[in-house]
Amino acid sequence: xxxxxxxxxxxxxxxxxxxxxxxxxxxxxxxxxxxxxxxxxxxxxxxxxxxxxxxxxxxxxxxxxxxxxxxxxxxxxxxxxxxxxxxxxxxxxxxxxxxxxxxxxxxxxxxxxxxxxxxxxxxxxxxxxxxxxxxxxxxxxxxxxxxxxxxxxxxxxxxxxxxxxxxxxxxxxxxxxxxxxxxxxxxxxxxxxxxxxxxxxxxxxxxxxxxxxxxxxxxxxxxxxxxxxxxxxxxxxxxxxxxxxxxxxxxxxxxxxxxxxxxxxxxxxxxxxxxxxxxxxxxxxxxxxxxxxxxxxxxxxxxxxxxxxxxxxxxxxxxxxxxxxxxxxxxxxxxxxxxxxxxxxxxxxxxxxxxxxxxxxxxxxxxxxxxxxxxxxxxxxxxxxxxxxxxxxxxxxxxxxxxxxxxxxxxxxxxxxxxxxxxxxxxxxxxxxxxxxxxxxxxxxxxxxxxxxxxxxxxxxxxxxxxxxxxxxxxxxxx
Amino acid sequence: xxxxxxxxxxxxxxxxxxxxxxxxxxxxxxxxxxxxxxxxxxxxxxxxxxxxxxxxxxxxxxxxxxxxxxxxxxxxxxxxxxxxxxxxxxxxxxxxxxxxxxxxxxxxxxxxxxxxxxxxxxxxxxxxxxxxxxxxxxxxxxxxxxxxxxxxxxxxxxxxxxxxxxxxxxxxxxxxxxxxxxxxxxxxxxxxxxxxxxxxxxxxxxxxxxxxxxxxxxxxxxxxxxxxxxxxxxxxxxxxxxxxxxxxxxxxxxxxxxxxxxxxxxxxxxxxxxxxxxxxxxxxxxxxxxxxxxxxxxxxxxxxxxxxxxxxxxxxxxxxxxxxxxxxxxxxxxxxxxxxxxxxxxxxxxxxxxxxxxxxxxxxxxxxxxxxxxxxxxxxxxxxxxxxxxxxxxxxxxxxxxxxxxxxxxxxxxxxxxxxxxxxxxxxxxxxxxxxxxxxxxxxxxxxxxxxxxxxxxxxxxxxxxxxxxxxxxxxxxxxxxxxxxxxxxx
Numbered sequence: 001x002x003x004x005x006x007x008x009x010x011x012x013x014x015x016x017x018x019x020x021x022x023x024x025x026x027x028x029x030x031x032x033x034x035x036x037x038x039x040x041x042x043x044x045x046x047x048x049x050x051x052x053x054x055x056x057x058x059x060x061x062x063x064x065x066x067x068x069x070x071x072x073x074x075x076x077x078x079x080x081x082x083x084x085x086x087x088x089x090x091x092x093x094x095x096x097x098x099x100x101x102x103x104x105x106x107x108x109x110x111x112x113x114x115x116x117x118x119x120x121x122x123x124x125x126x127x128x129x130x131x132x133x134x135x136x137x138x139x140x141x142x143x144x145x146x147x148x149x150x151x152x153x154x155x156x157x158x159x160x161x162x163x164x165x166x167x168x169x170x171x172x173x174x175x176x177x178x179x180x181x182x183x184x185x186x187x188x189x190x191x192x193x194x195x196x197x198x199x200x201x202x203x204x205x206x207x208x209x210x211x212x213x214x215x216x217x218x219x220x221x222x223x224x225x226x227x228x229x230x231x232x233x234x235x236x237x238x239x240x241x242x243x244x245x246x247x248x249x250x251x252x253x254x255x256x257x258x259x260x261x262x263x264x265x266x267x268x269x270x271x272x273x274x275x276x277x278x279x280x281x282x283x284x285x286x287x288x289x290x291x292x293x294x295x296x297x298x299x300x301x302x303x304x305x306x307x308x309x310x311x312x313x314x315x316x317x318x319x320x321x322x323x324x325x326x327x328x329x330x331x332x333x334x335x336x337x338x339x340x341x342x343x344x345x346x347x348x349x350x351x352x353x354x355x356x357x358x359x360x361x362x363x364x365x366x367x368x369x370x371x372x373x374x375x376x377x378x379x380x381x382x383x384x385x386x387x388x389x390x391x392x393x394x395x396x397x398x399x400x401x402x403x404x405x406x407x408x409x410x411x412x413x414x415x416x417x418x419x420x421x422x423x424x425x426x427x428x429x430x431x432x433x434x435x436x437x438x439x440x441x442x443x444x445x446x447x448x449x450x451x452x453x454x455x456x457x458x459x460x461x462x463x464x465x466x467x468x469x470x471x472x473x474x475x476x477x478x479x
Numbered sequence: 480x481x482x483x484x485x486x487x488x489x490x491x492x493x494x495x496x497x498x499x500x501x502x503x504x505x506x507x508x509x510x511x512x513x514x515x516x517x518x519x520x521x522x523x524x525x526x527x528x529x530x531x532x533x534x535x536x537x538x539x540x541x542x543x544x545x546x547x548x549x550x551x552x553x554x555x556x557x558x559x560x561x562x563x564x565x566x567x568x569x570x571x572x573x574x575x576x577x578x579x580x581x582x583x584x585x586x587x588x589x590x591x592x593x594x595x596x597x598x599x600x601x602x603x604x605x606x607x608x609x610x611x612x613x614x615x616x617x618x619x620x621x622x623x624x625x626x627x628x629x630x631x632x633x634x635x636x637x638x639x640x641x642x643x644x645x646x647x648x649x650x651x652x653x654x655x656x657x658x659x660x661x662x663x664x665x666x667x668x669x670x671x672x673x674x675x676x677x678x679x680x681x682x683x684x685x686x687x688x689x690x691x692x693x694x695x696x697x698x699x700x701x702x703x704x705x706x707x708x709x710x711x712x713x714x715x716x717x718x719x720x721x722x723x724x725x726x727x728x729x730x731x732x733x734x735x736x737x738x739x740x741x742x743x744x745x746x747x748x749x750x751x752x753x754x755x756x757x758x759x760x761x762x763x764x765x766x767x768x769x770x771x772x773x774x775x776x777x778x779x780x781x782x783x784x785x786x787x788x789x790x791x792x793x794x795x796x797x798x799x800x801x802x803x804x805x806x807x808x809x810x811x812x813x814x815x816x817x818x819x820x821x822x823x824x825x826x827x828x829x830x831x832x833x834x835x836x837x838x839x840x841x842x843x844x845x846x847x848x849x850x851x852x853x854x855x856x857x858x859x860x861x862x863x864x865x866x867x868x869x870x871x872x873x874x875x876x877x878x879x880x881x882x883x884x885x886x887x888x889x890x891x892x893x894x895x896x897x898x899x900x901x902x903x904x905x906x907x908x909x910x911x912x913x914x915x916x917x918x919x920x921x922x923x924x925x926x927x928x929x930x931x932x933x934x935x936x937x938x939x940x941x942x943x944x945x946x947x948x949x950x951x952x953x954x955x956x957x958x959x960x961x962x963x964x965x966x967x968x969x970x
Contacts, residue, residue, distance in 0.1 A: 368589065375622075379622055384618060384619065384622060384648075385614070385615040385616075385618050386615050386619050390615070390618070394659075395549075397659050398659055401656065401659045401660055401662075402663060406656065406660055410653065413652035413653065413655060413656055414649070414652065414653075416652065417645065417649045420645070421641075421645060424644055428629060428640070428641070431626060431629065431630050432629045432630055432636070432640070466544075466545065466547060466548065469548050469549070470548055473548060
């Protein structure tokens with residue numbers, strides 16, 4: 001690679017470079033500024049993300065392949081990067097007060113979030129199994145540490161350990177799949193792979209390779225049967241990190257899945273049947289197990305499994321609409337899920353952990369506005385119009401039916417009726433019970449801003465989906 | 480056409496609800512809510528005044544882009560069938576505010592907001608000319624209704640609210656898949672008029688018919704899927720019961736009229752006997768259940784199942800008189816049963832019991848109240864001179880023409896309704912004053928009168944001179960028949 005090509009490649013990856021440099025600077029800043037300057041860390045982190053967002057929206061380089069075909073800054077990656085920025089910014093806003101409560105004083109917390117962000121951005125832009133691997137590892141290593149950030153809490157330590165071990169195994173499986181692919185096709189580039197195998201689609205070795213790659217990837221989005229880590233990790237991690245992981249790395253995982261699965265290589269191997277089965281089982285497990293949860297974070301963990309299942313239906317559908325439906329789903333999910341997590345984080349105050357669902361009984365009486373926001377997020381997660389959650393599901397169903405998968409669509413809607421039960425059960429507690437104790441939500445201006453942004457997204461996309469739909473459709477690669 | 484009348488009708492309650500959020504004080508909230516519903520009612524009357532009864536085409540049509548990429552538009556319009564229910568919704572909306580005036584004494588603002596949002600969505604369902612818009616309004620209604628039942632209801636409100644929510648949701652979701660399938664089969668559009676004009680193969684029609692049937696049958700409700708209704712009705716506050724009985728149940732039947740019949744005519748014809756049988760079953764089974772009730776609200780609730788059976792019987796008779804009767808009976812049932820729930824609510828506010836056994840000799844204590852009760856009871860059992868007589872007569876004559884045996888079964892239901900309604904009236908109003916607690920009872924006051932009298936007027940108006948109502952729906956019904964039976968064969 002000559003200097004000019006390297007320069008072009010660097011320009012294409014300018015947002016990633018900004019985030020990494022920003023994270024390094026924050027790391028140094030954290031050592032220099034010794035006093036408790038949390039506000040400074042938050043604002044610097046937000047500034048870094050905003051600068052990266054600026055370079056993403058006004059690209060300096062071209063949208064062609066960079067770094068010898070390992071990286072691309074196409075519209076598809078831009079769309080996902082916007083989801084990542086949204087998730088990261090909202091996490092920063094929510095973290096400020098929460099960090100005080102949990103005694104998270106160091107700048108490393110923000111640094112690790114920024115590094116995780118850069119990893120997710122690389123995942124979205126990666127067009128080679130190896131660069132996918134680099135992004136994947138960068139993301140998960142940061143989230144391993146963040147999960148265990150509550151050093152004095154056993155739950156947090158246990159979750160981190162579990163996450164590391166299972167995550168390492170899944171990474172090993174993924175790498176093994178990659179090595180098989182390389183052995184069979186002589187390349188790890190997604191496009192070249194597709195071109196190399198069009199001849200013999202039923203090669204058992206190829207099928208094996210695809211299964212390994214799939215297994216490694218669905219681990220990251222928490223699909224059955226690789227979901228075991230998810231409830232424990234979600235419960236043990238600091239709530240802000242749970243919120244972040246349920247949206248950011250999950251969306252990044254789907255970005256990779258879309259790129260890999262809709263590659264001719266996988267399309268040839270009839271992998272969609274595998275994905276369809278995974279989607280049904282994932283959604284069923286998430287929906288049914290969530291019914292019996294008492295812990296809010298655990299419930300949201302199973303809810304996120306169920307939502308991953310629904311989004312996988314969009315992967316099954318494939319085509320422009322299928323891909324766009326997954327993208328739109330993830331964007332909307334980011335708004336509504338961060339919204340409900342903002343409510344949970346806000347309740348972490350004084351003696352209240354905010355995690356016991358029963359503790360929310362009668363919340364509507366003293367705090368009607370906050371309760372209304374919770375109602376909005378919960379009905380959106382349940383997929384009731386006119387919220388955005390309905391349109392997300394609707395579009396996935398449209399994509400499914402367009403491909404003739406009517407039966408899968410019926411299964412999907414019936415399972416989402418099951419899932420609706422546990423969301424409206426929380427609405428019931430909030431609205432239809434008498435309050436048993438005083439509530440003192442930690443409603444700081446930052447949390448308020450996060451609530452406002454998520455509420456605007458949840459109701460705004462629901463009422464006026466046209467612009468977002470077009471954005472998703474235009475961001476589909478190759479379409 | 481200058482003024483977007485239907486948009487005004489649909490958005491007036493929604494804007495009113497937003498306005499309520501800014502107000503303080505229960506009194507201001509109540510008066511504003513009343514003002515909003517009366518304004519909405521006035522707009523509906525203006526709409527009816529400008530309504531052209533000679534055409535079956537959609538009137539007051541508005542179209543706006545919404546989601547062009549999927550062919551979704553924001554389109555409103557009314558024909559004869561929907562115009563009647565737009566008016567009924569606005570009328571009952573005003574009645575509901577009056578009925579909740581004193582009955583709702585906590586969280587008044589939230590209640591009135593829910594009520595107005597509900598009204599906006601119900602009007603949206605009846606005015607929608609776009610299937611997506613229809614579905615959004617149809618399903619979004621679950622949210623305010625869930626809250627109305629669950630927050631302001633009776634003892635078992637939480638269970639009832641859950642049951643209502645999940646039943647309706649499960650039905651609607653299958654309908655949603657049907658809607659999407661119809662979208663692709665019908666040329667990638669959600670425009671109801673375009674979809675109606677599209678001819679579908681019979682196999683597709685059959686599948687869609689059952690997908691739609693699940694959603695509509697739950698709402699009506701038809702017999703195997705009716706069990707949410709007694710719980711929801713009994714536990715809901717008075718206004719909730721009025722909305723449920725008056726408008727929500729009509730939506731299922733409206734769905735048959737707007738989608739199943741014109742879009743799936745061959746399937747509707749093919750399965751009409753099944754539908755007639757289910758209707759006859761609902762009539763008799765609902766009547767028998769009503770006969771066994773001691774709770775006033777439960778009795779009216781089960782009688783609703785029976786009376787909605789007449790509606791679906793009329794619709795699936797698929798002839799002129801049956802359809803006319805079915806649609807008129809939808810309107811009548813809304814007025815009469817809405818009024819009965821209102822009356823039960825009024826007496827419950829005073830005595831805090833709904834058990835028939837606790838009452839007796841009410842006529843001596845509250846003569847005005849019992850007179851109204853008599854009127855609406857007689858109307859409910861279809862005495863000549865009242866509204867339901869006209870409707871049921873048309874339904875039965877249509878039903879006999881369609882299927883003699885099932886028509887005969889339906890007549891049995893009419894007899895049953897006389898038995899349980901007269902029995903109820905006798906035990907409540909006649910005889911000696913049973914309990915000491917009743918003696919201090921207060922007759923209806925002016926506000927309650929204002930809620931009841933309009934409904935009483937419609938009972939007698941439709942009963943004595945139904946022509947204006949029949950002429951509103953006439954052109955649309957005839958057109959519907961042509962759509963079902965095909966232009967060639969004729970009705």
